[in-house]
Amino acid sequence: MPQLSVVIPLYNEIESIPALIEALRAALAGADAEVIIVDDGSRDGSARALDDAAQSWGAALKILHLQRNFGQTAAMQAGIDAARGEVIVTLDADLQNDPQDILPLAQRLLREHLDVVAGWRKDRKDGLLLRKIPSRIANRLIRRLTGVYLHDYGCTLKAYRASVLKGVRLYGEMHRFIPAWLSTLTYTDRILEVPVRHHPRRAGKSKYGISRTFRVLVDLFFVKYFLGYSQRPMHFFGTIGLASLAVGSAMLLYLFVDKFVDGASISGRPMLIAGVLFFLAGLQFLNTGILGEMLSRVYYEAQHKTTYVVRSSVHIDVSEI
Known part of the structure; x- marks a missing residue:
């Protein structure tokens, strides 16, 4: 060798x-x-x-x-x-x-x-x-x-x-x-x-x-x-998804208050469209993160891969001491 x-x-x-x-x-x-x-x-x-x-x-x-x-x-x-x-x-x-x-x-x-x-x-x-x-x-x-x-x-x-x-x-x-x-x-x-x-x-x-x-x-x-993020895709996609959900929810909540408290019309307003898009995008990112977690586990388990590498090991046979 x-x-x-x-x-x-x-x-x-x-x-x-x-x-x-x-x-x-x-x-x-x-x-x-x-x-x-x-x-x-x-x-x-x-x-x-x-x-x-x-x-x-x-x-x-x-x-x-x-x-x-x-x-x-x-x-x-x-x-x-x-x-x-x-x-x-x-x-x-x-x-x-x-x-x-x-x-x-x-x-x-x-x-x-x-x-x-x-x-x-x-x-x-x-x-x-x-x-x-x-x-x-x-x-x-x-x-x-x-x-x-x-x-x-x-x-x-x-x-x-x-x-x-x-x-x-x-x-x-x-x-x-x-x-x-x-x-x-x-x-x-x-x-x-x-x-x-x-x-x-x-x-x-x-x-x-x-x-x-x-x-x-x-x-x-x-x-x-x-x-x-290869071993934790949910942390990547989930963070983006939660941020998008937060932005979309804030926009929709503002429009809800504007509609039912102040009586303003919200139909056709750009914020309504943007809020819905952010909310749906957040759900999609969360769904992608879940799928990524499942695929990651299947990959490691199917190929018997580990998330660690052993550098060296020491074994002492007690019977010979």
Whole structure:
């Protein structure tokens, strides 16, 4: 069983593969490590190049070929599922992150008993307008909403304790939020960020554009809800429902007094329509909260999931004392 597993999702990076393999072999020389490269349905000949690399490297290199292009998150999850090491390090295939940083991150995680050591591209070698500025805006927003204060959520180079990382499942495009997901299973003081090297892209072209920022914002709303209310949806929807009911009831009560005490006409008044809408919306939010609670319980019970994670245990056999 290797102590370290390096997981690399890859899509259409045929020009980077020779240099990637060479850099990995140099960085991991002598280490008890395995490398898992997940070919995410590449169409440029990357699959054949990876198979050739596996033949020359041997058992330390494992290649997973996905049926089609499922996206970086799915490819990363496939690699995590296949990983056998105590520590899992994720890395991009474009060599903008330096493989020489893999072992220092893994060693620091073990030495300081951490659960996540995240890379921070402090001196980032990317374009200012299309990459740096949108990334800074997204990172600041993610920090504020998740409570996990990292400078660089978008850096794929991160080291994880496998027992913690395998406790979450990644869907959609949630790979950039892994530290936030893990904050539901561990303390944030076990999540550390350290500066890592960053290089300009050597070959190929980036798979990301300005549209990624908008996808991050959409995903972030789900992450915020999941982190705070996945196990208690009634607290989220119920609070909104009660507030809406209170506003609607206050409006309708005012109109009731106005009608039967002062004799004013209330038909056709905007407040009547608004009051009814707020009241009905409140009932609907409460109903959604109840359904959410039921679905949450069905989810946890059907999949035998728990709301806790055991870090370690100590058992002393009294008969041997």
